Amino acid sequence: PFYLLIFASELTAESYEQYDYPYYPGRFFASEGCLGVYNPAKFGRLLRVCLDCWYMYRDDKLDELCKKDCFDNEYFFKCLEALLLLSQKEKFQEMVSDLHGKK
Numbered sequence: 001p002f003y004l005l006i007f008a009s010e011l012t013a014e015s016y017e018q019y020d021y022p023y024y025p026g027r028f029f030a031s032e033g034c035l036g037v038y039n040p041a042k043f044g045r046l047l048r049v050c051l052d053c054w055y056m057y058r059d060d061k062l063d064e065l066c067k068k069d070c071f072d073n074e075y076f077f078k079c080l081e082a083l084l085l086l087s088q089k090e091k092f093q094e095m096v097s098d099l100h101g102k103k
Contacts, residue, residue, distance in 0.1 A: 077092075
């Protein structure tokens with residue numbers, strides 16, 4: 001059990017290192033096209049959808065496309081579908097709208 005915990009924490013650290021935003025996600029907020037108010041919980045949740053989608057397909061272009069235009073794109077919502085999160089689509093759309101800066 002102890003080794004599994006260490007292994008899992010190393011996987012998490014390595015996977016976030018490749019994206020370069022685990023410890024300073026706020027600095028990537030504007031670079032992703034987000035013009036709304038920065039909310040770390042919402043931004044982190046949307047990033048997590050893209051990361052989980054990347055884990056599923058292992059396509060580097062997909063990660064970039066998923067985050068494009070502050071998550072307000074077809075790829076992000078296709079990732080929701082692939083991750084079986086469509087039941088929460090309205091909640092995610094609201095988060096995207098808040099971060100994108102449009103109401």
